[in-house]
Amino acid sequence: MNHMDYMRRAIELAQEAVTSGDVPVGCVIVKDGKIVGEGYNRREACGDATAHAEVEAIRAACKTLGSWRLHECTMYVTLEPCPMCAGAIINSRIHTLRYGAKDEKAGACTSVLNLFEEQFNHKPRIYQGLMEKECETLLQSFFQGLRKKT
Amino acid sequence: MNHMDYMRRAIELAQEAVTSGDVPVGCVIVKDGKIVGEGYNRREACGDATAHAEVEAIRAACKTLGSWRLHECTMYVTLEPCPMCAGAIINSRIHTLRYGAKDEKAGACTSVLNLFEEQFNHKPRIYQGLMEKECETLLQSFFQGLRKKT
Numbered sequence: 001m002n003h004m005d006y007m008r009r010a011i012e013l014a015q016e017a018v019t020s021g022d023v024p025v026g027c028v029i030v031k032d033g034k035i036v037g038e039g040y041n042r043r044e045a046c047g048d049a050t051a052h053a054e055v056e057a058i059r060a061a062c063k064t065l066g067s068w069r070l071h072e073c074t075m076y077v078t079l080e081p082c083p084m085c086a087g088a089i090i091n092s093r094i095h096t097l098r099y100g101a102k103d104e105k106a107g108a109c110t111s112v113l114n115l116f117e118e119q120f121n122h123k124p125r126i127y128q129g130l131m132e133k134e135c136e137t138l139l140q141s142f143f144q145g146l147r148k149k150t
Numbered sequence: 151m152n153h154m155d156y157m158r159r160a161i162e163l164a165q166e167a168v169t170s171g172d173v174p175v176g177c178v179i180v181k182d183g184k185i186v187g188e189g190y191n192r193r194e195a196c197g198d199a200t201a202h203a204e205v206e207a208i209r210a211a212c213k214t215l216g217s218w219r220l221h222e223c224t225m226y227v228t229l230e231p232c233p234m235c236a237g238a239i240i241n242s243r244i245h246t247l248r249y250g251a252k253d254e255k256a257g258a259c260t261s262v263l264n265l266f267e268e269q270f271n272h273k274p275r276i277y278q279g280l281m282e283k284e285c286e287t288l289l290q291s292f293f294q295g296l297r298k299k300t
Contacts, residue, residue, distance in 0.1 A: 049218035049242035050208055055200050068199040083265055084241050087234025087258070092199035106270060108237070115233055118263055120256060 006030055006076040007100060007131045013040040013053070014078050014138055020045035024142050027053035027077040029061040029070065029094070036073065037061025053077060054085035058092050070094045078135040080107035080128070086115040089124055096125045100135025156180055156226040157250060157281045163190040163203070164228050164288055170195035174292050177203035177227040179211040179220065179244070186223065187211025203227060204235035208242050220244045228285040230257035230278070236265040239274055246275045250285025 006028050013026030022041045029037035039056025043049060054077055062068050074096040081089060081099065086108040089097060099109065108115045109126055116123050156178050163176030172191045179187035189206025193199060204227055212218050224246040231239060231249065236258040239247060249259065258265045259276055266273045 043218050046212075047216055047218050048209055048212045049220070050200070050205050050212075050238050051218075052241075058200055059198055062196075062198045062200075066197055068193050068197050068201075070199070082237055082241065083258075083268075083270065084234055084237025087232055087237050088200050091202075091232065091234050108233075112270065113268055118233075120233065120262065 001033065003076070003098060003130055006035070006074075007078070007098070007135075009035065009038070010053075010076045010078050010100075011131070011134060011138060013038055017041045017045075017053075018142060024138050025053040025077065025079045027057040027075060029057050029073050029075050031061075031065070031070075031073045036064040050084065052082065052085050053079075054081055055088050058088050058094075062092065068092060074098060075124075076130070078138060079103050080109050080111055082106045083108040083115060090115065090120050090122045093122050094124050096127070098127045098130050100130055100132050101139060102128065102132075151183065153226070153248060153280055156185070156224075157228070157248070157285075159185065159188070160203075160226045160228050160250075161281070161284060161288060163188055167191045167195075167203075168292060174288050175203040175227065175229045177207040177225060179207050179223050179225050181211075181215070181220075181223045186214040200234065202232065202235050203229075204231055205238050208238050208244075212242070218242060224248060225274075226280070228288060229253050230259050230261055232256045233258040233265060240265065240270050240272045243272050244274050246277070248277045248280045250280055250282050251289060252278065252282075 010026040014024035025041040037057040037060035042051040080103040160176040164174035187207040187210035192201040230253040
């Protein structure tokens, strides 16, 4: 599997979120070529403000690997992480972050600010723009659907 | 119960963390005078990078209230929240944050930076210094204990 395969899986996961009316964001965490954690946004589904795709995937990966340290892992996520999720990436020591679409309103990895440039004790590598168009379309379709309903 | 009573409960919770070798941080969330969520740091205990006291308490409060929106809630936490936890406070719309000790290395509510001054869609009120001395002592005793062991 290559970068695009992992992001395709993240997009698939994001689509799961839509059934509960959640904003479609999906995430996978990969170590040594294997997916060790997956998640999608379940804020509405679970009534839990912390149930973002990235936090769900980090919790799953920690469980799979039996450790809170995700040193050699890469995260693939369809949308730029918010401050909570960027902070969770720092806390879990994820090595590399690859995200698709930018989040101009809440992104904490370049858009509103870049948490990884601050003086915290871990700085992951970041790559933006993997399958950006597909990730943007996913969100645009969701919000267009919402507008039609109202 | 008053502010100090809630912080005393947070300190009690923090002490629970020590048994698993976790840094002692405790947190309670209060609505209309009642505790609706509690948590303490269980990173080591659960092997979960996201299991900070504040995230645990937010998840518990969301469950109690049946909503991810904690609009009218006050969080009491013994230590200044890190970026993940400050982000979770933004995401859950917590009204007021009262914390004890500063965290010069990882604090995201004034020390390293202040996430609540950035252009995100929620800004809680913050009060620092409630039972600061007791909260600091809690951490100092823990780290002194660790140094004796090594």
